Amino acid sequence: MARILVIEDEADLREVLSYNLTQAGHQVRLVSRGREGLQIARAEKPDVILLDLMLPDMGGVEVCRTLKGDPQTRGLHIIMVTAKGEEIDRIVGFELGVDDYVVKPFSVRELLLRIQAVLRRTDQNDDDAPIVHIDGLKIDRGAHRAWVAGEEITLTALEFKLLVTLCDRRGRVQTRERLLSDVWGIDADITSRTVDTHVKRVREKLGAVGERIETVRGVGYRFSDEPAPPGRAG
Numbered sequence: 001m002a003r004i005l006v007i008e009d010e011a012d013l014r015e016v017l018s019y020n021l022t023q024a025g026h027q028v029r030l031v032s033r034g035r036e037g038l039q040i041a042r043a044e045k046p047d048v049i050l051l052d053l054m055l056p057d058m059g060g061v062e063v064c065r066t067l068k069g070d071p072q073t074r075g076l077h078i079i080m081v082t083a084k085g086e087e088i089d090r091i092v093g094f095e096l097g098v099d100d101y102v103v104k105p106f107s108v109r110e111l112l113l114r115i116q117a118v119l120r121r122t123d124q125n126d127d128d129a130p131i132v133h134i135d136g137l138k139i140d141r142g143a144h145r146a147w148v149a150g151e152e153i154t155l156t157a158l159e160f161k162l163l164v165t166l167c168d169r170r171g172r173v174q175t176r177e178r179l180l181s182d183v184w185g186i187d188a189d190i191t192s193r194t195v196d197t198h199v200k201r202v203r204e205k206l207g208a209v210g211e212r213i214e215t216v217r218g219v220g221y222r223f224s225d226e227p228a229p230p231g232r233a234g
Helices: 011-023 034-044 060-068 087-096 108-124 157-168 176-184 193-212
Strands: 003-007 027-031 048-052 077-082 100-103 132-134 137-140 145-148 151-153 213-216 220-223
Touching (some): 003 011, 003 034, 011 108, 027 034, 034 048, 034 060, 048 060, 060 087, 077 108, 145 193, 157 176, 157 193, 157 220, 176 193, 176 220, 193 220
Parallel strands (some): 003 027, 077 100
Antiparallel strands (some): 132 137, 137 145, 145 151, 213 220
């Protein structure tokens, strides 16, 4: 059972979500406004937030940005549920650090599967996992924190997962399709350009260590076992 906060202004959809989520064994809180949702999220720290993009008082993007900008709520899992299905809208959501993006109208069964996928990722996080040290890079996956040369860097949830995935598989090439599947989750309906954008941002945040993330032309990316000479990352 998970504690799920639904921030959705459509009354009929709230009822549908409440019924189906409860039937699936989850504990559900329903609100119709962004500011109220923020208050509950901060106070109760739900396992998953289903967040509508278009809200009457405060847009879902601003709600998400506020939660992800606060260290106390940065780790909350957010699934955007919205009628805005353009790729640019999905990319904006992922850039903010949402865990998934579901476009209305959607299958309730699909939504439940996506929630399960997010919860599985949480269950797979090992708080006792050893801290990773690579060439000045330190990663504490249990705390979802990373440092370069002793200075903490700020990563979105997806950037952190992308970095961990590449580090765990260092020395092996990861195709864009594989990264989309493993980092973004169930059949992410976005293009490989999103992977390129996120890799670029992670490289920039890692500074010199980012040179270890090599571009394998026409295939994907590889985190090198050895420090890369300047300019080799591509």
